[in-house]
């Protein structure tokens with residue numbers, strides 16, 4: 476790949492070296508190429524020669540929040556763009572090193588901000604530096620008998636700062652909440668200075684400004700520390716699989732659990748297509764037996780429901796499981812027992828690891844997500860499915876479009892689509908862009924453009940339709956206040 480030379484002005488380079496030392500200011504080709512984009516299908520294509528990745532002019536690695544602030548000040552003074560980089564797992568172009576109207580752009584890689592700053596076991600609070608990854612956060616908390624319980628599928632690489640910046644949602648969101656529910660305080664380095672928020676468990680001191688920072692995607696500054704609420708480390712868990720007959724029955728079951736407030740910590744309902752893929756991937760005689768058993772039980776359209784409970788005692792787990800299963804009984808679930816639940820738990824990070832292998836085989840593989848109120852959820856799934864199938868079907872090309880609910884609320888739920896289709900060998904980028912645009916158009920009147928992947932570059936054109944032009948103006952004026960010269964993550968969130 477051709478990587479352009481670094482265009483970082485010499486005086487900016489020198490100033491960054493003064494702050495960080497030359498060892499932490501990287502302008503080499505590999506360092507810059509390694510931070511050129513995230514992990515969307517389009518990102519992966521770019522690294523295979525389809526389209527040009529946006530390569531930063533430098534990668535800097537500050538060692539603490541004060542150094543981050545000084546980096547931000549240097550970049551603002553030299554009119555250099557800043558892209559905060561956590562795990563780099565963005566799937567919406569959030570870490571693309573776009574220049575906007577700046578002559579150069581620097582990636583601020585937060586991997587050295589890797590500390591658990593403090594733990595308050597009485598209030599059940601923990602302060603993390605922004606670069607701590609999911610597994611590391613859990614390891615550090617486990618030493619105190621505590622857990623965060625935030626486990627998105629990108630858990631292994633994604634960071635505390637990235638979770639906060641994108642309003643991430645983990646697989647156990649039904650039990651532990653979305654990441655924004657966990658955030659008690661934030662510290663952010665902006666071109667206007669250091670800003671700390673979060674003083675008490677609840678406050679009526681005006682609008683909750685923490686929520687301006689949560690989801691700001693680097694457009695207002697670099698989050699350097701996050702105070703999160705933590706819970707007692709579970710000592711026991713139970714994951715089980717069930718099958719319901721048909722999507723509508725499955726949705727009714729999950730809605731019932733949500734509205735009776737008896738959701739399991741992990742509650743994940745696959746549609747018939749995703750269930751079929753799951754069965755096909757398991758293969759073997761056991762799956763054949765399961766399929767036969769379900770036919771005998773007169774299940775015509777199997778929809779897999781995985782339920783997982785985590786607790787600190789057998790009694791607590793038994794009571795919660797009992798309450799969930801009692802509410803589920805009316806939906807006539809067929810139990811597949813703990814092997815089906817444990818099999819999902821065991822492989823829960825494995826799917827995305829197959830994307831490169833699938834790309835090698837000429838497959839277009841991507842996911843997208845949305846959410847809607849229960850009353851519109853069925854219509855939304857059909858509309859998005861039809862849009863994707865319609866856009867991607869061609870002679871000899873039949874897409875697989877699978878869907879699941881993995882985040883449920885009293886008023887609605889998320890829908891997560893996985894798409895697999897033979898790749899257009901000549902122009903794979905346009906093939907996916909068209910399908911994504913069709914899906915976004917279908918989502919428009921019914922749901923949100925993103926339930927947890929965030930806005931980044933890819934969803935920015937749809938933001939105004941969701942929050943109104945007034946909403947965009949409000950965000951833009953906040954950005955002008957915090958980042959008057961527009962150096963923070965050019966092109967993201969507000970486009």
Ligand SMILES: Cc1cc2nc3c(=O)[nH]c(=O)nc-3n(C[C@H](O)[C@H](O)[C@H](O)COP(=O)(O)OP(=O)(O)OC[C@H]3O[C@@H](n4cnc5c(N)ncnc54)[C@H](O)[C@@H]3O)c2cc1C
Nearest residue numbers: 561562563564565569627628629634636637643644693698
């Ligand atoms: C395989 C896979 C599975 C995924 N599964 C889930 C899932 O289950 N749930 C979910 O919510 N998301 C998921 N995602 C999306 C992504 O992992 C999340 O958005 C995650 O929160 C990003 O964290 P990160 O540390 O990798 O951030 P990055 O990708 O590095 O950055 C994401 C955005 O946040 C900004 N940012 C990062 N750190 C900071 C900071 N300290 N201060 C200010 N801005 C910052 C970046 O500039 C960028 O705009 C998945 C992604 C992949 C590739």
